[in-house]
Amino acid sequence: MMRRRKTQGHTPHPPRSEPILSVKDLSVRFNTVDGVVHAVNSISFDLYRGETLGVVGESGSGKSVSMLSLLRLIPEPPGEITSGSAILRSGDESVDLISLSWKQMNRVRGRRVGFVFQDPLSSLNPLISVGKQIREIIERHNIARGSAAKRRSVDLLKQVGISDADNRYHSYPHEFSGGMRQRVMIAIAIACNPELVIADEPTTALDVTIQAQIIDLLMKLKREMGISVIWISHDLGVVAGIADRVMVMYGGTAVETGTAETVYRHPRHPYTVGLLGAIPKLHQDNKRLVNIKGTPPSVYSALRQCPFAPRCPWSFDLCTQQRPPLFALDGNAVSDSRHTSACWYDLEHNTRRTEGAV
Amino acid sequence: MSAGDFVQVHGLKQYFPVQKGLLVNRTVGYVKAVDGVSFGIPRGETLGLVGESGCGKSTTARSMLRLHEPTEGSVRIGETDVTRLNYRDLRSFRSRMQMIFQDSYSSLNPRHTVEYIVAEPLLIRGERPGANLQNRVQEMLQLVGMNPDHMKRFPHEFSGGQRQRIGIARALVLNPELIVCDEPISALDVAIQAQVVNLLSRLQDELGLTYLFIAHDLSMVRHISHRIAVMYLGKIMEIASYDELFEQPLHPYTQSLMSAVPITDPAIEKSRARIILEGDLPSPVQPPTGCVFSSRCPFATDLCRNSEPKPRDVGTGHSVACHHIDDRVVGPRITASREQIVNGLKDAAHHGPDRSFTYEPTQSNSSARSSFS
């Protein structure tokens, strides 16, 4: 079908109330036999109601660990959340996800927060029919029981675009293609009307034409149900198409955040600048791509400097002496459209930064 | 394909029997993994071969190099008809064609040092270990931008991009003329993908190599290919030079692949026209009758479901297999969709990130100064 994706993407962001999720100073490490892995180093971000936050960065930059630790989905031990809070708000009620007991967490996970992973085959139970797996989560969270739960499961299968849902209810995961299994994962994620869905590379394992179907589906459901979404991807193109706001991660830190329009059109962190230059454009003649030399940082040492310093063309002595704080780039430290960069160097004015940290 | 091309593949078919039965295996059908594929590659050029997983790209490459025995068809490389070589001649001929794989983890033996991995093809050919061999390995590592001091290390001590370089060094050590790159960058991060693509382009310029470069989407092949072939369910749908293909994607399947290539500009990506195909890739055991794309093509008619469109040349080496691209009824709809998709992509080319700041690093970090090149 020829169609245009409907979004409110480039309308100016209206002022919003409070964020639905506020993460502050989150740090996660893994205590392994080889030493301490500093996977996430003090990241903070806000997610607003009905918005999609795109989290991008290369492999190992801490995207999955930071988001999964919010739901305590990382193995503990060896994993350990060493600092931070994550306030999930709905109405007047707010809870700090990090300080919840396991029992309380079980009532949030799958109910208020749904998730979709890259590899549906390993998240679905191979021995239980897909319909029963949807029904199980509906019953576990007391959304419906018995035949009502079954009916709801069939409706959900229809809603995620599985034809012949009455019969497909009884199919097992291995009888489905990768794209259909991901549809089932999405049905499970939205089964209990969550406020937030965390999608960790949901389309990375799929072919481009199937990827386009799944993106289309998730964004349609998000619009219809008013869900907020955190979408993790290493693919800047995918994130450009879906995100209202973007967070770029490097070496376990958030190096740049802002609205999608701002970060893509006016990147101001040297890593983002390099990353956007490494992406080929179909109609462009420069045959050589921008090349970020070197390799990703080691995760075995605590961060006392800018993690990008060894690869950064702009680095200077301060960069290796002190970790750069987040600077507000538009002088607008509180607005929800603010643009921040964790960098000592001001690319725009070609000067070193001293003030403006948020 | 023209008579002067270095690589000439004609009517290549690779069928795999589907067997059933507990005691006696009966052949109940065939996976038509490659079903009549033809293309040519001039010496020193790259043909990009693109299509979704399972469409037969790897199988095309493997039967070309006779890692499978082709069911039908002919393959000429240089003066040699590869399909006619006997086993002994095939073995010595193989050093002229090498393959680089997607998964650098499983294609490099974890128990061997980098030195051994790169030298192995020479050792197999009967060369003796010694200073000569070591020099050759060092030379290869330097060529692919790796530090020869790391020769004694093992594959797991390197990143994905570095391991891919080791695979490239190994492929180059026998001085091949043709390299088949089977999704060499699909598993890598974008910044690293760019490093490997730049390296392959440089090596092609320096050594005059001919490449068959396989990928599952169009975004990276654009940067390395002279010509691009789009494959679907064992058949080639469209072949053209890259300029031609990106200006004039005639086949509806090519159009849908182009419209699925993400654009790194939020405003354009969110509003551009795209073709979203329904359903999955059909089984290659029972491909749709007529045009293999007819079960998912938004423009399919009864003609498409009943008769197979033959590839036809539309000028300047651009060949397309579709009944309707220029007929009076459906043709205009296909043309309109093409124009919308191409316009979306062209918009993106004019809207890169701004460069209003100074791009010349002024600071003292000289080692990293040339990093963004």
Ligand SMILES: Nc1ncnc2c1ncn2[C@@H]1O[C@H](COP(=O)(O)OP(=O)(O)OP(=O)(O)O)[C@@H](O)[C@H]1O
């Ligand atoms: N269970 C674990 N034990 C030890 N280290 C871990 C564990 N899980 C993750 N890490 C480390 O934490 C860091 C961040 O990992 P994370 O999975 O968040 O990366 P990512 O950005 O999601 O990467 P990818 O794009 O590859 O999914 C990495 O260095 C990783 O090796």
Ligand SMILES: Nc1ncnc2c1ncn2[C@@H]1O[C@H](COP(=O)(O)OP(=O)(O)O)[C@@H](O)[C@H]1O
């Ligand atoms: N050795 C084999 N035996 C049987 N079927 C095969 C074999 N190799 C590939 N196939 C089938 O042939 C089709 C094309 O596969 P392949 O060439 O690997 O696709 P691609 O490289 O485009 O992803 C697939 O349906 C695959 O399952």
Ligand code: SF4
């Ligand atoms: S803080 Fe220094 S090293 Fe880090 S990105 Fe900025 S200029 Fe580069």
Ligand code: SF4
């Ligand atoms: S021949 Fe018919 S089904 Fe095949 S691509 Fe053309 S219009 Fe579509």
Ligand SMILES: [Mg+2]
């Ligand atoms: Mg991850």
Ligand SMILES: [Mg+2]
């Ligand atoms: Mg393959």
